[in-house]
Amino acid sequence: MNVVLVKTDKSRTGSDLFTLARARLPGTGKVAELRAQAFATFERLGLPHRRVEEWKYTDLRALMRELLPLADAPDAAALARAKAALESVAVEGAIKLVLVDGVFAAELSDGAEAGISLQTLRDVLENEASESRAELLLTTSTDPMISLNAALATDGVVVGIADGVQLSRPLQLIHVATAGKASRYTRSHLQIGNGARVNLVETCVAAEGASAYQANDTVIISLGDDAALSHIRLMRDANDATNITSVLFTVGANSKLNLFNMTSGGSLSRLQGFITLTGEDSELTINGVNLLRGKQHGDMTLVVDHAVPGCTSRENFRAVLDDRAHSVFQGRIIVKPDAQKTDGKMMTRALLLSDEAEADNKPELEIFADDVSCGHGATSGALDESLLFYLRARGLPEKQAQALLIQAFVGEAIEAIEDESLRERVIDAAQAWLEARYHE
Known part of the structure; x- marks a missing residue:
C-alpha cells in the first residue's frame, strides 16, 4: 500500500487540507460524495514518483514535496493586480474568460455571444441538481493529480458552442495567479457542437507579487462531428511556480484538432494530454515547444488513443535547454484492434545549449491492428x-x-x-x- 503524508508549510497533512477546504468547495450531495471518493483515490496513490512509469522523469515527491493550502478568494486588491497582468497576455478581440486564483472573475471577463453558452463550474455545482451535474467532476483517468483536481476544484468555466457556430473571435481562457505559497484547482469543460469552428487560447500568467504557488488545472473538451478546434496554450507562470495541467479530449468523426503548447515560465510544469479519437477520419496535430533555462523542469506527456479506423495523428515536439534545465517528452500512440488504416507519427527533438542540460524523450507505440502506418523518432544535440x-x-x-x-x-x-x-x-x-x- 502506497501511503503518503503530504505536509504543507503549516504542517497540515493532505487529509487536513481537504477537510479544511471543504467549506469552500461548491456542491453537496452526490458532488460532495464524488469529491471524497476522488480524494480517497489520491491518498491511496499519493504524489506520483519515479517508480510510476508515467511519472518516471517528473518525480513530484522529490520536486514538489508538499501540497499548499488553497489560495484565498481574490479581493479588490488581487483583482486589480490581475487586471494589470492581463495587459501583457490578453489577445486583442478575444472573448476573455478569466480565472483569478482559481475563481471566475466576472468583472475581468467578457460576456457570451450568440451560439455560446457560458456558466461557471461553481454555479452549476451549487445551483443545479447535484445528481444530474455531478458528472462534471468525473473522468475515466486514474491519474492521481486528476483525482486531486476533482476533489479540490473550486471553480472553472462550462462552455457550450452550438452546432454550426463558427466563432470569428478567439475564445481565451486566462489563469491569473496573484497569491504566494498557495494553490489553485480549476476544472473547465468545453462542448463544441457538430460543424463548429473555434480558436481557443489558454494562458497562464503571474501577477506582480505572485510567487511559489501551485496550479492544478484540468480542461475537458468534447469535439463533435465535422468540427474544428485550434487550442493554443502559453505557459508564463512565475519563475518559482508549479503548474500541473491535464487536458482531456474526445474527437468526433471528420473533425480536426490542432493543439499547441509552449512552456517558458515556471519552475516545475507538466502538461499531460489524453486524446481519444472516437470518430472515423478525424485529424489530430500536436506541436509543443519547451524554452527552459536555469533549473526549470518542463514535461509534456501525451497519450493518443486511436479507437476507430481511418484517423491521422501527428506529434512534433521541440525543446531548447540552457543551464541545468530539464525537459521531458513522453508520447504514446495506442492503436486499438478495430482502428485499421491508422496513420500515426511522432517526432521529438531537443537542443542542448549547456553541458548540464538534460532531455528525456520516450516515444511509444502500442499497436493492436495490422493495417496501419505508425512511426516515431527522437534526437538531441547541440547547435550546429x-x-x-x-x-x-x-x-x-x-x-x-x-x-x-x-x-x-x-x-x-x-x-x-x-x-x-x-x-x-x-x-x-x-x-x-x-x-x-x-x-x-
Missing part, C-alpha cells in the same frame, strides 16, 4: 557549429547567432498554428525568451 561559425563570421555576436538558429529550430512547430495573428503572438513570446537570454 558550422552554421554558428558561418553567422559569427558575418559579424553576429555569439548569442545573437544562437538566437537565429534557435528560431529556426522551433519555427517548424510554431508554423503549424494556422491563425496568423495567433502565430505571431507565439513567435513574439518565443523571441522574448531569446532576447532575455541574449541580454543576460
Whole structure:
C-alpha cells in the first residue's frame, strides 16, 4: 500500500487540507460524495514518483514535496493586480474568460455571444441538481493529480458552442495567479457542437507579487462531428511556480484538432494530454515547444488513443535547454484492434545549449491492428557549429547567432498554428525568451 503524508508549510497533512477546504468547495450531495471518493483515490496513490512509469522523469515527491493550502478568494486588491497582468497576455478581440486564483472573475471577463453558452463550474455545482451535474467532476483517468483536481476544484468555466457556430473571435481562457505559497484547482469543460469552428487560447500568467504557488488545472473538451478546434496554450507562470495541467479530449468523426503548447515560465510544469479519437477520419496535430533555462523542469506527456479506423495523428515536439534545465517528452500512440488504416507519427527533438542540460524523450507505440502506418523518432544535440561559425563570421555576436538558429529550430512547430495573428503572438513570446537570454 502506497501511503503518503503530504505536509504543507503549516504542517497540515493532505487529509487536513481537504477537510479544511471543504467549506469552500461548491456542491453537496452526490458532488460532495464524488469529491471524497476522488480524494480517497489520491491518498491511496499519493504524489506520483519515479517508480510510476508515467511519472518516471517528473518525480513530484522529490520536486514538489508538499501540497499548499488553497489560495484565498481574490479581493479588490488581487483583482486589480490581475487586471494589470492581463495587459501583457490578453489577445486583442478575444472573448476573455478569466480565472483569478482559481475563481471566475466576472468583472475581468467578457460576456457570451450568440451560439455560446457560458456558466461557471461553481454555479452549476451549487445551483443545479447535484445528481444530474455531478458528472462534471468525473473522468475515466486514474491519474492521481486528476483525482486531486476533482476533489479540490473550486471553480472553472462550462462552455457550450452550438452546432454550426463558427466563432470569428478567439475564445481565451486566462489563469491569473496573484497569491504566494498557495494553490489553485480549476476544472473547465468545453462542448463544441457538430460543424463548429473555434480558436481557443489558454494562458497562464503571474501577477506582480505572485510567487511559489501551485496550479492544478484540468480542461475537458468534447469535439463533435465535422468540427474544428485550434487550442493554443502559453505557459508564463512565475519563475518559482508549479503548474500541473491535464487536458482531456474526445474527437468526433471528420473533425480536426490542432493543439499547441509552449512552456517558458515556471519552475516545475507538466502538461499531460489524453486524446481519444472516437470518430472515423478525424485529424489530430500536436506541436509543443519547451524554452527552459536555469533549473526549470518542463514535461509534456501525451497519450493518443486511436479507437476507430481511418484517423491521422501527428506529434512534433521541440525543446531548447540552457543551464541545468530539464525537459521531458513522453508520447504514446495506442492503436486499438478495430482502428485499421491508422496513420500515426511522432517526432521529438531537443537542443542542448549547456553541458548540464538534460532531455528525456520516450516515444511509444502500442499497436493492436495490422493495417496501419505508425512511426516515431527522437534526437538531441547541440547547435550546429558550422552554421554558428558561418553567422559569427558575418559579424553576429555569439548569442545573437544562437538566437537565429534557435528560431529556426522551433519555427517548424510554431508554423503549424494556422491563425496568423495567433502565430505571431507565439513567435513574439518565443523571441522574448531569446532576447532575455541574449541580454543576460
